[in-house]
Amino acid sequence: MARPMLKVALLQETHRGSREANLQAIEAGLREAAAAGAQLVLLQELHNGTYFCQCEAVDVFDQAESIPGPGTERIGALAAELGLVVVASLFERRAAGLYHNTAVVFDRSADIAGVYRKMHIPDDPGFYEKFYFTPGDLGFEPIDTSLGRLGVLVCWDQWYPEAARLMTLAGAELLLYPTAIGWDPNDDQAEKDRQREAWITVQRGHAVANGLPLLACNRVGFEADPSGVGAGVEFWGSSFVAGPQGEFLALAGTGARELLLADVDLARSEEVRRIWPFLRDRRIDAYGDLLRRFRD
Numbered sequence: 001m002a003r004p005m006l007k008v009a010l011l012q013e014t015h016r017g018s019r020e021a022n023l024q025a026i027e028a029g030l031r032e033a034a035a036a037g038a039q040l041v042l043l044q045e046l047h048n049g050t051y052f053c054q055c056e057a058v059d060v061f062d063q064a065e066s067i068p069g070p071g072t073e074r075i076g077a078l079a080a081e082l083g084l085v086v087v088a089s090l091f092e093r094r095a096a097g098l099y100h101n102t103a104v105v106f107d108r109s110a111d112i113a114g115v116y117r118k119m120h121i122p123d124d125p126g127f128y129e130k131f132y133f134t135p136g137d138l139g140f141e142p143i144d145t146s147l148g149r150l151g152v153l154v155c156w157d158q159w160y161p162e163a164a165r166l167m168t169l170a171g172a173e174l175l176l177y178p179t180a181i182g183w184d185p186n187d188d189q190a191e192k193d194r195q196r197e198a199w200i201t202v203q204r205g206h207a208v209a210n211g212l213p214l215l216a217c218n219r220v221g222f223e224a225d226p227s228g229v230g231a232g233v234e235f236w237g238s239s240f241v242a243g244p245q246g247e248f249l250a251l252a253g254t255g256a257r258e259l260l261l262a263d264v265d266l267a268r269s270e271e272v273r274r275i276w277p278f279l280r281d282r283r284i285d286a287y288g289d290l291l292r293r294f295r296d
Contacts, residue, residue, distance in 0.1 A: 006147060009038035010260040012239040012252050014221035015050050019063075022048050025257075027078055032259055034082040040147055042217040044239075045089045045155050045180040046101070051219065051235070055227035056131040064093035067104060068112060076110035083108050085145050087152055089178040091132075092117070101133045103152045103178055107145040114143030118154040119163065126184065126230050129156070140166035148173040148266060151212070155179045158199075158216065162290070164206035168279075173266060175206060179218040182235035196236050196254075204246035211244045211273040213264045220256060244272040 011029040016022050026047060033041045046052075048071060052060045065071050071090050079086045085107050092102035101118035117136030121129045140163055142149040151172025157163045158177045167175060181199060183192045207214040220237035239252040241262040250262035273279065289295060 006040065006264045006266055007036075007038050008215060008241060008262050008264055009033035009036065009041045010215060010217040010239045010241065010250075010252070010262075011041060011043050011047075012217060012220050012237050012258045012260060013044060013047065014219070014257050015223055019048050023074060026075070029259055030078050030082055030084060030086065033261070034084055036259070036261055038084065038261060040085040040087070040145075042087045042176050042215050043089055043178060044217045044219045045178040046091060047089055047178075047219075048091070050223055050226075051180045051233065052226070053129045053132060054126050054223070054225040054230055054233060056128050057226070060132065061093070061099065064091045064099050066094075067092050067102060067115060072104055072106075072112060073110070075104075076106045076112065079106035079108060080110045085113075085147050085150075087150065087176055087178065089154065094134075098134055099132055100136060101129065101154055102136075103154055105143045105145060105150060105152060107147075113145055114141075114152075116141075116143065116152040116154065118157060120156040120160055122156045126225070126233050140170060142167055142170050142172040151175045153177050155181060158203050158206070161206060161209065164210055168210040168212060172212065173269065174264070175210070175212050175214040177203065177214070177216040179216055179239075180235065181218060182233040185222070185231045185234050192236075196238060200238065200240065203240075204242050207242045207244055208246040208276075209278060211269050211276060211278065213244055213249075213266070213269070214242045216240055217260075220252075220254070220258075244269045245276075 088104045092100040103116045105113045107113040119136040123130040151167030217239045219235040224232040237254045241249040252258045252260045
């Protein structure tokens with residue numbers, strides 16, 4: 001029997017000035033998505049606050065929260081009330097001195113269906129995440145929900161074809177990326193365009209190479225560097241949904257909050273993989289060098 005169309009929503013948001021204001025905006029967005037008929041909602045990376053990784057400051061660890069905890073209770077209650085599958089993104093305090101960048105999935109319930117801890121951790125100007133986050137230790141395991149198996153990854157993971165492939169090989173039916181990425185305001189427009197296009201292109205490539213729909217939800221708006229050293233980050237939005245041939249199903253703008261809606265046909269993955277059988281033709285006998293850092 002054919003699977004029904006899946007209506008998805010991506011909540012592309014700006015930082016509203018406080019944790020409470022952000023959570024209120026998320027609640028409003030979830031209610032708007034549910035009213036529009038969405039079944040699954042993807043939120044952006046670290047949505048409860050600013051993108052604090054622009055500088056290194058130990059007092060920021062006070063913002064981390066346990067999982068389960070107050071943040072999961074609030075979003076989980078909304079998932080249950082509205083009958084939504086929700087993919088959230090939190091700064092997890094696992095233990096004293098041990099923190100993760102963690103995605104949490106709710107399956108129409110206040111209970112947590114599963115978590116994913118970000119595996120690839122960047123350390124670049126304006127994105128000093130290695131100071132805050134321990135790399136994930138849960139591997140690339142899809143999370144089972146009533147809507148299917150979700151291959152949840154986070155931001156910097158989206159540049160790595162290995163991550164998308166391993167989620168696919170474990171049975172993921174969609175790839176989802178909560179994201180926080182943007183421009184250095186000092187870059188010229190040509191460089192900004194190249195970066196944004198590269199970000200979109202590599203993820204569309206993951207959809208194509210794996211024959212899966214892909215959802216990427218990014219922050220939007222300018223956030224200053226709290227230390228005053230950097231120029232800040234202008235998050236470029238551009239949240240999108242792609243089908244299993246990389247085709248755009250929906251694409252948000254670069255400058256404003258937006259609830260992006262799309263209809264995803266999960267049955268198309270089977271059709272696409274029959275004409276483009278990349279999984280069949282993989283030379284798994286010849287890929288051993290992928291386990292090496294580099295071939296000197």
